[in-house]
Amino acid sequence: MRLTKKSVKNKDFFSVSELAQLLGISRIAVFKRIKKGQIKAVKIGRFFAIPKEELKIILGVILGNKDKAIIDEAVKKIVKEYGETLRLLGRE
Numbered sequence: 001m002r003l004t005k006k007s008v009k010n011k012d013f014f015s016v017s018e019l020a021q022l023l024g025i026s027r028i029a030v031f032k033r034i035k036k037g038q039i040k041a042v043k044i045g046r047f048f049a050i051p052k053e054e055l056k057i058i059l060g061v062i063l064g065n066k067d068k069a070i071i072d073e074a075v076k077k078i079v080k081e082y083g084e085t086l087r088l089l090g091r092e
Contacts, residue, residue, distance in 0.1 A: 010053070011048035012051065012052055013042070013047070013050060013051055013052065014050045014051075014052065014054075014055065015047070015048075015049065015050075016030045016031060016034075016041075016048050016050070019039075019050050019055070019058075022055065023058070025064075031048075034050075039054060039058060040054050041054075043063055069081075
């Protein structure tokens, strides 16, 4: 998505303060998550803008490919290690 003044005014983005309020956390917590890469944001001057689509990812509504791969690997590992136990439990 291309960042323009119009898209910012049309509220295609959240400010750090708005996102913090929506999530019920502090602005500092939002900044820390942006710095860690947990929240994707666009820097505009000295401010950050968070795309609205990012809120769905933050809330877990949308799983990214990376998240899906992590879940798939975890499931494979569990089935490999505990497959027989899971089958026996499924019969009860």
